[in-house]
Amino acid sequence: MAKVVTRFAPSPTGHLHIGGARTAIFSWLLARHHGGEFVLRIEDTDRERSEQQYTDAILASMEWLGLSWDAEPVYQSQRDDLYNKYIDQLLAEGKAYYCDCTAEEVEAMREEARALGKKPKYNGKCREMGLKKADGRVVRFKAPLTGRTVWKDLVKGSIAFDNEELDDMIIRRSDGSPTYNLAVVVDDHSQEISHVLRGDDHVNNTPKQIMVYEALGWEVPQFGHVPMILGSDRKKLSKRHGAKSVMEYEKMGLLPQALVNYLVRLGWSYGDQEIFALDELIEKFSTDNLSSSAAGFDPDKLLWLNAQYMKETPDAELAALVAPFAKEAGFEVSAEELTAMVPLVKDRAKDLIGLVDAMRFMLLADSEYEFEEKAVAKALTEEGKEHLANLREQFAALEAFTKDTTHEVMGNYVSDNGLKFKAVGPPLRVALVGAMGGPNLPDVMEIIGKERTLARIDRALEQ
Structure with missing residues (x-):
């Protein structure tokens, strides 16, 4: 197999949540299993919603989870010149064109298609007009009008789209900025990405991206789309199901290894084994064992797994992990004292906050602990x-x-x-x-x- 290079490409418009974290873990494991590279890309083209604090939080969450990346992260906001170089190439080769249709006109085209029972899309009005660059004009990709775009998905098997149902998508906005489906192809090519693992909410983007790869004469990476994580009621996962950002789980006192183990098992299996050391995950991980059906998130199962990890963690290591939580609870206690206390109570707690509570009777002054x-x-x-x-x-x-x-x-x-x-x-x-x-x-x-x-x-x- 050629060199395996995977990537994780979050948008810094919020904290890293468990769905994104799981995708990152799968991509990281695939690269590490094959002795390849795992790279990070910050997709910060949404200038209004992207914030540095979220970029910092995502990087901190990745580090806490133990997902080290190779090479410096790439920021899309710094690569407009590169994207425009390839947009100009597509224009010069007649594979893209300028369009001056307004948003209202395009919506009218879609309504007309809906009325005829067809796929609502831009009708190609400017496709052969030969318009030149001018203020207010966008650049559209000239998509094939016939045939099918097909790929063998690493998770879902063979997937095909009829090309006539796909749009001549905008690849450069009227303000000169590139759009996602163009930028991501250029990035994946320039970073030599061989495998793209991502959520199946991206399935509809994939045929558009494959077309751009082919138009630019580039090798198409292997795609794998993992199902979304659902709540216990089989509905889209949200905070009401107990789902939190990675940073919140850190603050709750979960061990990063336990969260990684739990998220991997949401959509991947190796026989009936539940608990894996990180080295084991790297050794055993394969896209062949990724499930094509959605997994349900169970907060109780996560806490159970965390409790197992706490029991197996060496006392001195666990004492170091619990020390910040003890301090936050108002206790000044030495590493030696914590190391002595931890083995007495670590099988009585499910997280590090619970571990502090279990030790509280020893941590409190002799005049302060309460009698039931x-x-x-x-x-x-x-x-x-x-x-x-x-x-x-x-x-x-x-x-x-x-x-x-x-x-x-x-x-x-x-x-x-x-x-x-x-x-x-x-x-x-x-x-x-x-x-x-x-x-x-x-x-x-x-x-x-x-x-x-x-x-x-x-x-x-x-x-």
């Missing part, structure tokens, strides 16, 4: 407090305060007094955690230390 009323009523009875006071005395006497020594104290106390663990575990847990649930108590005590353990027991005895 029901837990206090159930566990901190007179009998419970008596056991708690006795345990406090024995904990205070320990020279080495570790999970092993505190575990031994608790075990000996239970056996020496003919008790069951449920007589002493709940009051101690409420004292340390403020609730009936939580991680292993000796682990908690080792992390918060002797002084804080005794202070928490003292506070519980006052309840």
Whole structure:
């Protein structure tokens, strides 16, 4: 196979959403699988709606997802001279022409076609008039009037359009700016793009672009159109389905690897496997396994997958990821402390914000964590407090305060007094955690230390 070069070409008119992110991931994986190149193009020809803040946000989102690109990004707004060079070539070769029909006239042509039951389009009035360049005139592409434009789509199989149904599309506006379908062909050719993976909302653009390729004598890349992502109700995905921009998922505390894994599985499969390391995705990815039917977005499944990734992430790495969220929640805590706390609770959280919440009882000062009323009523009875006071005395006497020594104290106390663990575990847990649930108590005590353990027991005895 010749060198594989793919591209992602977002418009900076908003943040990167998951539909665009998934397309970028597919294109990135295809290039990386074949040892090729993945390039980035910013399609900022919509001058009114394109903003630098969105370009910056898209690039930041791509970096967060781990989708590195090769070479500097190309900006369409800086390439008008290149586009116009090829428009002028098409004019000189008689493959394009000037048109001075007004928007109202063109709409009237479309209405007339509709009335006759035909495809509504420009009727070619100026096609053979030989008009010259003049203010207010556009340039139209001279599309073939007969035959079919056919390609073998990487996702959908063979697709064909009757040429007589296609317009003589505008390739240069009256203000001199090129249109999308011309610019994208020039860009893909100049960037040597071999494969174009994009959403199937672009299917109708593809025959127009193939015609331009052929008119300029260029090799046509392979096209693949992936179905849109739908909501759980099988309707077009929107915010009401829980769909957010990539940056919002980052702020929610999702791991980028989990989001990449989830989005890849929306429209691609490898047997029944659900969880893939990035290296695995690169190794196994193929357009042969892309689905031609739309996938439904499931926020709960995404959170489940994120929870699996959190469990498998090394503690120090997870501590580094959760540190900004702990700081945002108002906690100043060292990397070492977080690394110690994370393994106690990481199987109890689905995202990094949830992980901070699960650690909150350890992060809060000993005078600030809250007691659940029901837990206090159930566990901190007179009998419970008596056991708690006795345990406090024995904990205070320990020279080495570790999970092993505190575990031994608790075990000996239970056996020496003919008790069951449920007589002493709940009051101690409420004292340390403020609730009936939580991680292993000796682990908690080792992390918060002797002084804080005794202070928490003292506070519980006052309840």
